[in-house]
Amino acid sequence: MMAITHCSIAAAGTSLILGTGQPLPLGLAILGSQIPDIDTTTSTIGKIFYPISSWIEDRFPHRSVTHSLLATAAITAVSLGANYFFLHGSLKAVIALPLGHLLACFSDTFTKQGVQLFYPEPVWAISVSNPRRRLKTGGAGELWVLGIAITLLTLGIYLANGGGITQKVSQNLGLRDGIVRIYRTHLGSTRSLVF
Secondary structure (H helix, E strand, C coil): CCHHHHHHHHHHHHHHHHCCCCHHHHHHHHHHHHHHHHHCCCCHHHHHCHHHHHHHHHHCCCCCHHHCHHHHHHHHHHHHHHHHHHHCCCHHHHHHHHHHHHHHHHHHCCECCCECCCCCCCCCECCCCCHHHCECCCCHHHHHHHHHHHHHHHHHHHHHHCCCHHHHHHHHHCCHHHHHHHHHHHHCCCCCCCC
């Protein structure tokens, strides 16, 4: 997949899963979504970190070690360490980097090649059994995925900035219990409301 598609999927997934529209978690998710493609010198991140990507490219096939759950676990460990020393308890920021990586790896399972998700096991994970239905990088199918991801990102940020999905549903449907809970949360009132 293209770098922009990975960025959009990671940001949308992180926004919806973590219920956030904050720039730090979304930025870390975007960064995490680019890490898998450091295994090739032709990718955007591979060009930026050429010596590292060249070293990985010479030793491992594309979409193997950097596209695996093992790499996600390593990124999680680094993220936890960074949280301990620098972020001091921002749980959403800690989760965002490995979540962005995981979402990018999972999205690549829908492409023609798939990924070695369970590396070092030499098994390729491919989500679509029909080879003609798999996404081609830069193809029309991927552009549809990109559009849907951008729409979901917009929805995720809208929901996160509006108090979350529960609050939005309560407001739009006029649910009494949800509205009372929102009122009490924001105004700190324990008084009973009469409708």
